[in-house]
Amino acid sequence: MTGAQILIESLKREGVKVIFGYPGGQVLPIFDALYDSDIKFILPRHEQAAAHAADGYARATGKPGVCLATSGPGATNLTTGIATAYMDSIPMIAITGQVKSFLIGNDAFQEADVTGITRPITKHNYLVKDVKDLARTIHEAFHICSTGRPGPVLIDIPSDIQTQTAEFVWPEDVVMRSYKPTYFGHPGQIKKAAKLIAASRRPIIYAGGGVITSSAERELKMLAEKLNAPLTWTLMGIGCFPATHALSLGMLGMHGTAYANHAIMESDLIIAVGARFDDRVTGKLDTFAPGAKIIHIDIDPSSISKNVKVDVPIVGDAKNILGQLLEEIKGVLDTGDWLKMIAGWKKKYPLSYKESGTRIKPQYVIEQLDAITKGKAIITTEVGQNQMWAAQWYKYTQPRTFISSGGLGTMGFGFPAAMGVKVAFPDKIVFDVAGDGSIQMNIQELATCVCNKINVKVAILNNGYLGMVRQWQELFYKRRYSHVCLTGPDFVKLAESYGAAGIRVTKKEDVSSAIEKAIAIDNVVFIDFRVEPEENVFPMVPAGEAINKFIGGLA
C-alpha cells in the first residue's frame, strides 16, 4: 500500500465516517486515495471551517472529528480551529500535508513548520518521517486525542511519505510507557471527600465540560439528588444537568445567574467536577468563595490547584469518581435552610430583561427558539453577546446540545461547527445562534451547506454592532464606540445568492413564525433578526471583580 492508502485504511479502522478537508499540492496522493474511499468527504470553503466542522462533529458525537489540509497556508488556516478544540479539550485529528521530507527546512513552496506552529495548541503532534511508522502513528494519535483529557492531535505527513509503499500492519494495542492517564479516583481521596461532604451544610456542585466528556451526567444527577445539593455549571458544562431541574442554578461566572454566583460565594463546600476555575468563573481570585472547602475532581492533574487552592483533589475520570463517591456517601444532608436561602436569591434576582414594545429583544428570540424546539435542538453559537444569550435563555436538558467555543472564544466558530453537528445528526434541528459580526467570519460556508444539503439554520441577532465589545465600551469606556459599528450586508439576499433561504424579521410579533418557517423550509436558512441595537448582556460581573459584585440587569 502507499502511505496515502495506509492513511485511509487506518482512518477506516478507527471508525472515521467523515472527513472535513481541503485539497492542495502536498496532499494530492491522499486525495487520490480518497477518490476510491467510501469515507464521506465534506469540502468546506476555507480550512478554518474544516477544523471547526470537525470540532463540532466531535462535540456532538463524542467521537474524534477529522480535518485535512495541505501544507503551508492550508495548515496555518487550520490553526485557529485546532486552538479552539485544544482550549475546550475536544478530541480531534488534524492531518496536514507537508513538503517532501528531503525538502523540509529548505523554505520550499508552501512550506511551514507545522509541528512547530501547533506544538502549544495540540495535545500532541507528529511529523511522520517513515511510511512504516504511519499506521502506528495514526493509531496512537486517535488513542491520545480521545483518552485522558482529550484534545487535538496533528499528524504532518510529507508528500513523499504518502507515495512510498509499505506493508499495512495495524497495531492491535497502543503501548505507550509515557502516557497512562488515571481513570479511577484514589480510594483515600474518595473517603476524605465523603467526610467533607458529610460535614457540609451549604454544599454546591460546580460542573464543567469534563462531565460531558466523560458522559457522567447520570451520576452527576444522582449525586445532586442524593445530597439535595444545588448545582451550577460553566459555559462548557451546559447540558450536563437539566436546566429545568429544581436543583439547577444555571450558569455561574461573569454572565452567570446572580443566584448561582451568590450561592457559590456563600457555600461551605464546592464540589467541582470536570471544571477548571477559569477566571471568567472565579472573578477576583482572593475573594472567591471565602468560606468554602473545595473538592476538585478532574482528569488533568495540572488543572488542580492551578487557580484556587483545593482541599481534596481527586484525579481521574468524572464518571468513575462520581460512582465511587456515590458508593462512599452514606446518609443524606440536611440542606433545607440552604435551599431556602437560594430560593430567596432566585426570587430576588431572577434572570430578566426589559421588554420594549414591538422591538425585538435578542433574549426573546432565544426564548422563542427554546419554546418552539422544546429545548430539543442542538444549538451552536458564535462568540460574544449571541453566545451569552444562547447560554442564558435556552433551557438545555441534554449534554452535547450546546456547542460553543468556551476557552478560546473564537468568532466564526458557530456556523461551521453547526455544519459538523448536522452532518453527524442529519435528523436533528441544528441552529447557529450568531451575531452579525461573527457570522461574517466564516460566511463562505453557506456554499458548503447548500451544496451538501446540510440544512442548518442560522439565527442572526443583528444589532449592527460588535455587540460585546460595544457593551464593554459603553460600560467601561464612556460609550466611546471605537470601531464596533458594522454595516450590512443584506443577509437575506446574501443567503439567496448562495441558494439558501433568507428571512428578515423586524417586529417582535413575527419572531416565532419566522423560526417555525425556518424549521419547515427544507434548505439552509438565514434569519436576520433586527434586534435592539444597544441591548446588553446582564447580569454582568466586571472582569477582575468579586463574582457577587454585579452591574446592571438586576431588578
Added chain:
Amino acid sequence: MKHTISVLVENKFGVLARIAGLFSARGYNISSLAVSETLDPTISYLTMVVDAKDEGILEQIKKQLNKLIDVITVTDFTKKGYIDRELVLLKVQCPAKDKGKLESTVKKFTARVIQNKKNVFVVEVMGSQDDISRSLDAFNRFGIKELIRTGKIAIASL
C-alpha cells in the same frame, strides 16, 4: 528558589522543543539544562535547574512536564538526597610570579590544568555546584578570561 528536577523522556526529535516551549509559554526560566542519552538509547535524561518563585509554580512545572506525552517520569530532587556534579572549563590569566599560587588553588579544588600558553591556563573544575562556586571565587582572584559550564547533572543518593 532554585529546584533541581530530572526528567526521563522519549529520545525523539522535538522533545526538547516541547519542554522549552512549556517553559517559555509560561514565562518560567530554566537556569541550567543538561541532556544526554541513557543506557537505553530510546530514553534521554534531562537534568534541569529551574527558578520557581513559589511552591505553586514548582507544582505546575512538574504537572505540565508530566502532561507532555513524551515525558516518562519527572523527579523533583528538592526534598530528596541527591548527588550533583557540574564541569567547568576556565581560561585563567596568571603572571609567572603567581604560578605557584595558581597551582595550589588547582590542587585545593581537585581541578586540572589542561593547557598552558604563556600566561593563560585552561583549567578544568568538576564538582557540586557549591564546590564550583567556591572554586570560581578563588580562580577569579587571578582573573578568569573565559568560562564555560555544562549545567548541573544530578542523580538520587543511595
